[in-house]
Structures are given as structure tokens and as C-alpha cells.
Amino acid sequence: MLIRNILHYIKEAFLSIGRNGWMSFASVSVVAVSLFILGTFYLVNLNAEHITAELESQVEIIAEVAEDLTAEEIEQLRVTVIQLPEVEEVRFVSKSEALQRLKERMGEEWVEGYEDEERNPLPHSFEIRTIVPQDVPVVAGKLEKIPGIADVEYGAGVVEKLFRVGSVVRWIGLTFMVGLAVTAMFLIANTIKLTVNARSKEIMIMKWVGATEWFIRWPFVIEGIILGLIGALIPSLLLYYLYGEAVNWSQTNINFLPLLPSYLVIGELIKLLLLLGTIIGALGSALSVRRFLKV
Amino acid sequence: MIEIRHVNMVYPNGVRALNDINLNIDRNEFVFVVGASGAGKSTLIRLLGLEFPPTAGKIKVLGKELTRLRRREIPAYRRSIGVVFQDFRLLENRCVYDNVAFAMQVVGARPRDIRRRVPEALEAVGLLDKARMKPQELSGGEQQRVCLARAIVNNPSLIIADEPTGNLDPKTSMEIIEHLKAINIRGTTVIMATHDREIVNALKKRVIALENGRIIRDEQRGEYS
Known part of the structure; x- marks a missing residue:
């Protein structure tokens, strides 16, 4: 041209x-x-x-640990959970840490009288993140079947x-x-x-x-x-x-x-x-x- | 220069415009194609301008077989012929000079050549003094002379004209014909479709008469009828 x-x-x-x-x-x-x-x-x-x-990335599973487990049993439980293929991260939240969080979120007066270790009503728990958020319901289903886990929570319907x-x-x-x-x-x-x-x-x-x-x-x-x-x-x-x-x-x-x-x-x-x-x-x-x- | 063999033309609407046309036209001839309206004059001219291909037959112009030309070869062919229409077809928003120069710009000519050739072409048709005027400021005869200048500016070896005097009075028509004659004398073949009896009889050139799509007469130094 x-x-x-x-x-x-x-x-x-x-x-x-x-x-x-x-x-x-x-x-x-x-x-x-x-x-x-x-x-x-x-x-x-x-x-x-x-x-x-x-x-989606904020979606995580809370698995409450049964009351009567020893520290060793809890550690074994943590290993079982982290070995699930869909799981990316498991964080242990102790009774007292949970209470501390509640205190921060709701204020002093809410936890008054429960701060003592014996009287703390909150259970130990795991916070679990999956590799892909879509796997949350699957992992929750598996967790429910593991002995030693008392309760599993995630924003069930909400997530889907x-x-x-x-x-x-x-x-x-x-x-x-x-x-x-x-x-x-x-x-x-x-x-x-x-x-x-x-x-x-x-x-x-x-x-x-x-x-x-x-x-x-x-x-x-x-x-x-x-x-x-x-x-x-x-x-x-x-x-x-x-x-x-x-x-x-x-x-x-x-x-x-x-x-x-x-x-x-x-x-x-x-x-x-x-x-x-x-x-x-x-x-x-x-x-x-x-x-x-x-x- | 032009060889037409067994050419038939049937339009898509079924009208048979040309029926087994055979024709030879030599270099430097001046040929009138005459006949009543609908005899096939225009169709013949338009076939030579490659507006459409014939339904059957062969047309050879300047050694090229038109029916075998590829789409991208058509522009080059059109540059080697000059076309003049009854309705002038000038660009109203451009002056006379630009209308003629347009034909050279379009084919990618050098500006230097355009500045040399356009005045020559305008001179040849006697319009150099009106170069800056717009077409609508000119008379019909002058407008047709602009078209002649545009047709010859690229030095074609063939000019085809479809009723170039159809819209002009007798005196102006003769002027246009004189210019076409002069162009012909300088070495350009001219083929002109017309139904102007006076012009044809005055010039005593070759006449090809068409009727219902057939050649009924082909005479050197012929008359209209």
C-alpha cells in the first residue's frame, strides 16, 4: 500500500x-x-x-469437639481431619480462646462469671477451611461421621x-x-x-x-x-x-x-x-x- | 481489438436482450450501435464495461477474455477503457478539475502526473477556463464534455459511450460528437450507442443495427436506417 x-x-x-x-x-x-x-x-x-x-473464601466449617476427650485424643482428631483430601487448613480453637473471642465481640458483661476454666460452657472446636469453597458441604458430611466430633456447623443453605x-x-x-x-x-x-x-x-x-x-x-x-x-x-x-x-x-x-x-x-x-x-x-x-x- | 462470439444475454427476469451476437471491431474504428429502445444497444455497451457477464458466449477486448477475468482483475480492465453515460454521472460537490482528477486519484496516479494530465484533458474538450466551476453551473453539453475529459484522462485505448447525446439538443450533440471524433482521430477506438438519426447519417461511420437482440445490419460508412 x-x-x-x-x-x-x-x-x-x-x-x-x-x-x-x-x-x-x-x-x-x-x-x-x-x-x-x-x-x-x-x-x-x-x-x-x-x-x-x-x-466464598470466608466460608468455613466449625466442628465442635466432644466434651470428654483428652488432649491426645484431640490431637489425633486434628490429624484425622487434616488428612481429608478436601481440607486445606485446620485450626484448633480452645474453650478459653472461644470465650475470649465472645468477650471481644459481645462485651465483658456477657462472659462475667464464666471466665473460670471449669465453668466455661463453650466447647473446644476446629475451624476448617476447604481447598475449594464448593466442597464445604461434602467435608461437613464426612466430619459428622467422625467419632469425637459432637457437632458440625456451616452456613448450610446459605453457602449453597x-x-x-x-x-x-x-x-x-x-x-x-x-x-x-x-x-x-x-x-x-x-x-x-x-x-x-x-x-x-x-x-x-x-x-x-x-x-x-x-x-x-x-x-x-x-x-x-x-x-x-x-x-x-x-x-x-x-x-x-x-x-x-x-x-x-x-x-x-x-x-x-x-x-x-x-x-x-x-x-x-x-x-x-x-x-x-x-x-x-x-x-x-x-x-x-x-x-x-x-x- | 474487440471480438464478440455467440453472445447471449438473458436478464434474471427472463428478458432476452441479446441473441447470438457475433462482432469484430478493429483498433481505431468509430462504431455506432443503433436500434430502437429495447433492441439491446445498452446491454451490449454494459457487457463491454463488464457491468455483468453474458449468459453465454465469449467477449474478448484488448486481448483479454472478459468472461474469464477474475474479480480482482476487473479494476485493471476498467482502467484501460473510458466510459461515458447518458446521465453524465459527475460528483456535484466537486469542481470540474476535481471530477477529472478523481479518475486519476482513484487508480493511484502520481500527483505530478495528475497536475499534467488533467489540464491536457480539459484543454482537449475546451473546458480549461471552467476548471474551478461546479457541474451544476455548467450547461448539459459542458457537463458531458467534463465526462469526456474524465473518460480520456487515463489514456484509454477504447471509449464506450451509452447514448452520450441522449439528454442534449441537436447543436450541442454535434459538439460532443466532434470531440469524440477528435478523440478517435488521436488513436482511441470509440463505440457509441445512440438513436440519434442525424448524427449517424452525418458521420458516415460504421453502423451496427440491432433489433430484438439480433444484428440486422453491419455496414461500413452506414446510415441510421
Whole structure:
């Protein structure tokens, strides 16, 4: 491809954007709105995943140890549990440590009178983490059958529900994102089709004087890419600003559900949006020129 | 230069436009294709411009068999011919000079060559002084002369013209024909479809008459009917 031609293509693309000012504005708006929605979903989805993962990782099993076991028997029990293949970590929590925690959480007056070792009503227990959170119910079932363990607790129904919600959120988000990307592409195809239509006579003359197909196509493809890029730049800047604000707000108002920090996600997001804008623009225009090349 | 053998053309809607056409046209000829509307003149011209392939038969132009050209070879073929239409087909938003230059830019000509060739072509059709005007500021005859300039600017060895005087009055038509004659004398083959009796009879050139898609007459120094 000659440099002269490349300059011609770029010049033509910009001239065309200027000539069809309103149409170009419409294309950019369509891409901007679509990518804004898509970007929002991307951020929501990413954070939903992050929060689910956070909650999933906090799921652990509490296994209460039967009252009458000796220290050696407890140690044997610990070894049995840690040898379960799904188990990652076992932590022994003694009666007094449990009481100490209760005191910290609820206040002095709650434990008053029970602080003596003999009168402490709390049992020894194990806190057990599994390698994958999904194994929690399985491990709980196995623990119940081990002699010496009096009681097993985990957020039974809650855990299962959490996992289910997590994957549903993921799938809905993904479906939406794909749908929006396709919609945006067809919208830009339609808009560029209008600018191509407005120049159909020019294209016909170009064909009659012997222009190659790519000579005709390039200016439109570049026009599409420019429109797609501008359309992607607007939501990128907007989401960059808005997400920063959202993170700040969440830190002061809902700090138990922390959003992913801006620097971790926004760079990826902007790269994704610019890439999508370029692809949408190029594909859209290529789609709409194709029909006019058949003379 | 042009060899047409057993060419048939049936449009998708079933209309048979050309029926077993056989034709030889030599370098430097000036040929009129005449006939009533629907006789097949335009179809013949459009086949030569490769707007579509014939249903059957062979067309050989400048040593190339058109029916065997690949899709990406079509642009190169079109550069070797100049086409003039009845309805001019100029770009309204560009001036005369740019309309002619456009045909050279499109084929990737060097700017230096464009600056040299475009004034030459405009000079040849007597429009150099109107180079900066827009097509709608010109008369019909002048617009058609711009088209002639555009058709010859790439130095084609063949010009095909489909009723180039169809929208013009008799006096202006003769002017266009004089320009086509001059182009022909300089060494370009001209094939022109027309139903303008006066022009054909005045020039005494080769006449190919079509009726219902068949050649009914082919005479050197012929007349309209």
C-alpha cells in the first residue's frame, strides 16, 4: 500500500466525517451509549465476582469437639481431619480462646462469671477451611461421621445459595455483554450504511474508472474505526471518573463490601472498550460497504 | 481489438436482450450501435464495461477474455477503457478539475502526473477556463464534455459511450460528437450507442443495427436506417 494512498484514505475518512456531521455524531453516540452500558456491566460483573469470591473464601466449617476427650485424643482428631483430601487448613480453637473471642465481640458483661476454666460452657472446636469453597458441604458430611466430633456447623443453605447466585450473576453479566457488543456493531453498521448510501454515486463512479475494491473500502473502514474509537473514548473517560467516585463512596458508606480499587480494573476496562470500539467500527463499516461493491 | 462470439444475454427476469451476437471491431474504428429502445444497444455497451457477464458466449477486448477475468482483475480492465453515460454521472460537490482528477486519484496516479494530465484533458474538450466551476453551473453539453475529459484522462485505448447525446439538443450533440471524433482521430477506438438519426447519417461511420437482440445490419460508412 502506497503512502500516498494511506494519506488519501485518512483524508477521505475525515472529510466524510465532516461532510456527514450529524450522521457521524449519531454513530459516535450509539457506540458511546452501548459501550458505556457494556462497561458498566463489566465493572458490576467484575465486582460481583470479587465480592462472591470474598464471601466464598470466608466460608468455613466449625466442628465442635466432644466434651470428654483428652488432649491426645484431640490431637489425633486434628490429624484425622487434616488428612481429608478436601481440607486445606485446620485450626484448633480452645474453650478459653472461644470465650475470649465472645468477650471481644459481645462485651465483658456477657462472659462475667464464666471466665473460670471449669465453668466455661463453650466447647473446644476446629475451624476448617476447604481447598475449594464448593466442597464445604461434602467435608461437613464426612466430619459428622467422625467419632469425637459432637457437632458440625456451616452456613448450610446459605453457602449453597451463595454459590448458585454467584454463577447466575456471572452468566447474566456475560450474556448481556455479548448482546450489547453485537447490538452496537449492527447499529454502527447501519449508520455507516447511511453514509455509504449518501456516497453510493461516488462509489459507482470509482468502480467505473477502475478503482480497486480496497481503494474504495479503506476510507470507510478508517471512518468506522475513527467513529468507533471516539465512541469508546467517551465512556472510557466517563467510567474512569464515575468508578473512582463509586469506590470512594463505597469506602465511606458500605465498607463491608469493598469494591475493587480503581487502578486494578480501569486500565483493563479502557483497553477493552477501545479495542471493542475499533472492532465494532471496522466490522460495521466493512459490512455496509460490501453491498455497494457488487457492480 | 474487440471480438464478440455467440453472445447471449438473458436478464434474471427472463428478458432476452441479446441473441447470438457475433462482432469484430478493429483498433481505431468509430462504431455506432443503433436500434430502437429495447433492441439491446445498452446491454451490449454494459457487457463491454463488464457491468455483468453474458449468459453465454465469449467477449474478448484488448486481448483479454472478459468472461474469464477474475474479480480482482476487473479494476485493471476498467482502467484501460473510458466510459461515458447518458446521465453524465459527475460528483456535484466537486469542481470540474476535481471530477477529472478523481479518475486519476482513484487508480493511484502520481500527483505530478495528475497536475499534467488533467489540464491536457480539459484543454482537449475546451473546458480549461471552467476548471474551478461546479457541474451544476455548467450547461448539459459542458457537463458531458467534463465526462469526456474524465473518460480520456487515463489514456484509454477504447471509449464506450451509452447514448452520450441522449439528454442534449441537436447543436450541442454535434459538439460532443466532434470531440469524440477528435478523440478517435488521436488513436482511441470509440463505440457509441445512440438513436440519434442525424448524427449517424452525418458521420458516415460504421453502423451496427440491432433489433430484438439480433444484428440486422453491419455496414461500413452506414446510415441510421
